[in-house]
Amino acid sequence: MSHPPVILWFRRDLRLSDHPALVAAAAFAKERGASLLPIFIWEPGLIAGPRSSANRTWFLRESVTELAGSLRELGSSLVELQGPAATALPRLISELRATAGSDEIALFLTRDHTPFARKRDRAVADLLAPLGVQMHAKRGLVVVEPEELLTGGGTPYGVYTPYFRRWLERVDASAPLPAPKKLPPLPTPTPKSTVDQTLLDAHAVPTAQINELPKPGERAARAHADAWRRLVSEYASRRNTLADTAGTSHLSAALHIGLLSPRELVARELPLPPVQEGERSGERLWVSQIAWRDFYTQVLWHAPHAAHGAWRPSYDAIKWSDDQRLLEAWKNGATGYPIVDAGMRQLVATGFMHNRARMITASFLTKDLLIDWREGEAHFLRHLVDGDIAANNGGWQWCAGSGTDAQPYFRIFNPVTQAGNFDPDGEYVRRWVPELAALHTPAIHAPWAHPKALSEVGITLGVDYPEPIVDHAEARQRTLAAYSVALKPERG
Numbered sequence: 416m417s418h419p420p421v422i423l424w425f426r427r428d429l430r431l432s433d434h435p436a437l438v439a440a441a442a443f444a445k446e447r448g449a450s451l452l453p454i455f456i457w458e459p460g461l462i463a464g465p466r467s468s469a470n471r472t473w474f475l476r477e478s479v480t481e482l483a484g485s486l487r488e489l490g491s492s493l494v495e496l497q498g499p500a501a502t503a504l505p506r507l508i509s510e511l512r513a514t515a516g517s518d519e520i521a522l523f524l525t526r527d528h529t530p531f532a533r534k535r536d537r538a539v540a541d542l543l544a545p546l547g548v549q550m551h552a553k554r555g556l557v558v559v560e561p562e563e564l565l566t567g568g569g570t571p572y573g574v575y576t577p578y579f580r581r582w583l584e585r586v587d588a589s590a591p592l593p594a595p596k597k598l599p600p601l602p603t604p605t606p607k608s609t610v611d612q613t614l615l616d617a618h619a620v621p622t623a624q625i626n627e628l629p630k631p632g633e634r635a636a637r638a639h640a641d642a643w644r645r646l647v648s649e650y651a652s653r654r655n656t657l658a659d660t661a662g663t664s665h666l667s668a669a670l671h672i673g674l675l676s677p678r679e680l681v682a683r684e685l686p687l688p689p690v691q692e693g694e695r696s697g698e699r700l701w702v703s704q705i706a707w708r709d710f711y712t713q714v715l716w717h718a719p720h721a722a723h724g725a726w727r728p729s730y731d732a733i734k735w736s737d738d739q740r741l742l743e744a745w746k747n748g749a750t751g752y753p754i755v756d757a758g759m760r761q762l763v764a765t766g767f768m769h770n771r772a773r774m775i776t777a778s779f780l781t782k783d784l785l786i787d788w789r790e791g792e793a794h795f796l797r798h799l800v801d802g803d804i805a806a807n808n809g810g811w812q813w814c815a816g817s818g819t820d821a822q823p824y825f826r827i828f829n830p831v832t833q834a835g836n837f838d839p840d841g842e843y844v845r846r847w848v849p850e851l852a853a854l855h856t857p858a859i860h861a862p863w864a865h866p867k868a869l870s871e872v873g874i875t876l877g878v879d880y881p882e883p884i885v886d887h888a889e890a891r892q893r894t895l896a897a898y899s900v901a902l903k904p905e906r907g
Contacts, residue, residue, distance in 0.1 A: 491599070624765065
């Protein structure tokens with residue numbers, strides 16, 4: 416009797432290039448003279464869970480569809496299964512056992528590091544071991560695995576800069592693994608896909624404008640990465656200009672589901688240009704953004720409690736406002752602060768928000784409105800195509816002051832100052848808050864302070880555009896007081 420098939424479980428690694436688990440699975444199958452069965456499991460939480468997003472589900476489904484086509488070109492295919500994995504995999508193993516005998520089955524996969532993924536994979540391993548299945552987990556989702564970097568004292572890093580220095584030393588700069596030209600055949604008979612297409616279709620209708628979403632699939636991601644490589648040297652000078660749509664890479668969604676190898680992207684830029692007269696190159700700054708992704712992954716790996724509460728537990732004592740009117744105004748881009756509203760409207764329309772705008776809008780929610788950062792985190796996850804649990808959580812806790820390497824709680828962004836610094840001509844606001852398009856700077860960033868300018872263009876606050884829902888100076892004092900009370904034992 417022939418060897419049972421080797422299983423390759425695609426998850427957040429929907430690519431063929433620089434894919435260690437794929438290369439290892441294909442080599443293992445070839446060595447044993449066995450077939451190869453690529454699978455993808457649609458976890459219920461991916462489709463309709465509390466942290467799901469119709470934008471991400473659409474992007475994921477389209478990328479899975481392209482992957483299936485690419486596998487067919489290599490003589491294989493992709494079997495899509497309805498999850499959860501703890502149910503789908505034992506059922507699949509039973510089906511394979513009926514025709515493949517009792518030899519050990521090898522299951523190859525790429526490591527995932529979120530609290531959910533770790534819990535799922537432990538449960539799957541416990542269920543499959545008695546069924547004669549050996550799991551082979553390979554790297555590929557991050558550049559440096561989360562447990563590989565510790566401080567000299569053996570503790571996890573809580574400050575980014577020393578982490579980044581050590582991270583650069585650990586980068587594997589070898590050439591990327593090439594995509595295979597041919598794959599071992601599928602098992603006969605081939606298990607049938609069991610995914611509930613009706614359910615999937617119902618939850619894969621984007622809430623964003625579809626023409627604003629990134630193109631799905633590895634081919635489009637690689638083409639975009641190649642184009643970005645020609646611009647990356649300009650990243651230092653362009654990355655903080657909100658209106659510059661080509662000033663950042665827009666590769667975060669592709670990285671989130673593994674259309675691209677982060678290690679390959681970093682290796683492309685090595686060796687980095689030296690720091691000259693205190694200035695960092697665009698290449699170094701952009702590579703550092705990949706490192707931030709790894710940094711927040713290792714934070715959540717070592718402190719899974721941060722997925723639902725403050726990384727610094729004392730910050731859970733803050734008395735947050737439960738004013739739903741203010742929260743809804745923030746969500747709807749109707750706060751009366753144009754730079755905040757522009758960011759929130761960009762998020763809903765495109766499933767993306769410039770990182771500087773993410774910081775501005777997050778600071779406004781937590782510091783001006785004194786609303787729990789978890790409300791903002793959840794809202795971002797509902798819309799972001801690149802909604803990575805660790806990076807989103809890390810960014811929100813940075814703004815709230817409750818995370819690692821965080822902005823101190825007493826450093827509160829002034830939205831008008833931020834707008835002047837990062838949207839100096841008002842172009843970003845003009846695009847996303849068109850009702851103010853006739854205003855020039857500085858009036859477009861603080862319309863309430865320029866009644867003459869409003870009158871000249873016929874804009875009435877409270878009618879054509881909201882009046883500010885809070886006074887920033889007063890809100891700042893209220894927030895400082897609330898944080899000070901909550902953190903008094905910590906300071907003492």
